[in-house]
Amino acid sequence: MKIADDTDLSPLLRGFDLPPCPAILSELQSTLNSDAFDTRRVSQLISRDVALAAAVIRVANSPALGLRRQANSITDALSMLGSRQILNLVVAELLKRAGSSDRGPRLERFWERAALNAATCSRVAERFGGVGRDLAYCYGLFHDAGIPLMLRRFPDYKATLQLANGSEHSFTSVEESRHGVDHAVIGYLLARSWRLSxxxxxxxxxxxDFQVLGVESDSGLAGESCALIALGVISEHIISLFQHAQDESEWRLGQPWVAAFFGMSEAELDDCVEDELYQLRVAAG
Structure with missing residues (x-):
């Protein structure tokens, strides 16, 4: 299945208030991609926004990232985590700001799960490979970014989420049948607007769309994109088990494709999931 280009998708944005790329993110991206890259400049840019700097330091010191010593400043966090992971933490906070609104619902649990998914996806990437941990972290954080925007746009979207979570059909097909658009498209357009890779x-x-993981897929997706999708399916399943969630419809749909993508049986994949789940429980205490 070929993926529609941005021109084909743009009409779907009617009625959406797509958050523009924050100026500080543009500056950080330019600095990180510059030949004259300077960590002091990165630290200065983030520290200009006191609330942003505090949020980044707080997350950097969380157990999920496993720093050996406490970071007391952006400079400390940069030296211990590296510039790309710090950029991920900045994106996380900016995304949370953009997706929260006085006009919309409070989404604390959504952002907590997104943060847990980012950390889990990063660990899973270390085990399965295919992409680097930093990219997997950003994907785990950002892949459902369209959901808050769908909640803001459609008053009955909560009911759609309940239907989609319990359906044997794909999540996005349920969204499309009710709203004519899905959160994956909106998240994609937001990622493009924010100049993510x-x-x-x-x-x-x-x-x-798990079929893109098949060897005969004609989606045109890069191999790394497919690896991110597969890793995300595993990560979401681990978190659902960790949080004792009842719904596993997405895992039932995606597991055969993911197992085949990584060249293993479904039983072998289940064993890997159990191992990662055990490690997550140990880390959580």
Missing amino acids: AVLAGAIRSHH
Whole structure:
């Protein structure tokens, strides 16, 4: 299945208030991609926004990231985590700001799960490979970014979420049948607007379309995008088990494709999931 280009998708944005790329993110991206990269400049940019700097330091010191010593400043966090992971933490906070609104619902549990998914996806990437941990972290954080925007746009979207979570059909097909658009498309367009990588944006666009993982797929997706999708399915399943969630419809749909993508049986994949789940429980105390 070929993926529609941005021109084909743009009419779907009617009625959406798509958050523009924050100026500080543009500056950080330019600095990180510059030949004259300077960590002091990165630290200065983030520290200009006191609330942003505090949020980044707080997350950097969380057990999920496993720092050996406490970071007391952005400079400390940069030296211990590296610039790319710090950029991920900045994106996380900016995304949370953009997706929260006085006009919309409070989404604390959504953002908590997104943060847990980012950390889990990063660990799973270390085990399965295919992409680097930093990219997997960003994908785990950003792949459902369209959901808050769908909640803001459609008053009955909560009912759609309940239907989609319990359906044997794909999540996005339920959204499309009720609203004519799905959160994967909106998340993709947001990622493009924020100038995130094409690999990341492509994975977000197709993260409920498991057939793209097949060897005969004609989606045109990059191999790294497919790896992100597969890792995300595993990560979401681990978190559902960890949180004792009842719904596993997405896992039932995606597991055969993911197992085949990584060249293992479904039983072998289940064993890997159990091992990762055990480690997550140990880390959580």
